[in-house]
Amino acid sequence: MKFFEDIAIGERAELGSHTFTADDIKRFANAFDPQAFHTDEALAEKTHFGKLCASGWHTMAVWMKLNVRERQRTARNLEMSGIPVAKIGPSPGFDELKWLKPVYAGDTISYSCEVVGKHESRSRPQWGLLSFRSSGRNQHGEKVVSFIGHVFIERRDQGAGEGA
């Protein structure tokens, strides 16, 4: 990851895509979200979803998987160019998560990310808080998920500002 100061609002990244198989959907749901529309094809047909669909948390977990993969790829590229890599901290949370359409078995979701906000941390002068809007689209181009995430990114000028 680039340092906090070097990231501009409006920067976009494509995070890649993932195909949700019926087996994966059921395995995940049986562990974490055992509701009929996520665990059983026949029962799912009788619900308002009409077909087996992935737990919303499954679509988010896969977002994180692809997000981490993209960060690691970026870090490798920076390292190979001899550019220092900034540390990535934890996230304090997220907002406005919308599951806009079901993710059905066999759907391929492509995720992207855009920086929407930057705030310097007063209590942690070595970190800045980056906000981003991320979304996923299915193979028909329909947006299926969207949310605003936040993550701490290392600052280049640590504590050089007013701090406090």
Place this chain on the structure above:
Amino acid sequence: MSKLHFEDFTPGRVFERGPRRVPRDEMIAFAAEFDPQPMHLDEAAAKETMMGGLSASGWYACCILMRMSVDAFVGNSTSMGAPGVDEVKWLAPIRPDDELRLRATVAETRVSRSRPDTGFVRFDFEIFNAGGIRVMTLTTSLMMERRNTAAAVS
């Protein structure tokens, strides 16, 4: 046993579940598949991070919250899922083998305008660790079927 419907979720009603252990193996296996960052995978590397030691992925925490909700009441309800989540806050690290408790409080309810046979129930979810520290909050509205909307006149 009859399932919980929209009308059963009166504001202020509380559902609780737990303690639920979050085993180190499960926590790390989740991180290895979905969130492979050092703070979630490796004890020594995690000590060097802001988390100060191995901690659960926030997404694993969301999944545990979901599972505890299903076990607490969602699995015995007419839930049709949720259109989203208003806000999640990860307030403190969740450590391996901690014992988590869930508290879900009904905040408000409203009948759907577009689907009068369903309603939205907004919940404030909280997760506490074994020490009683609140480690996570989540606010969301679940869609629930209304009771006897069609048969109300009979």
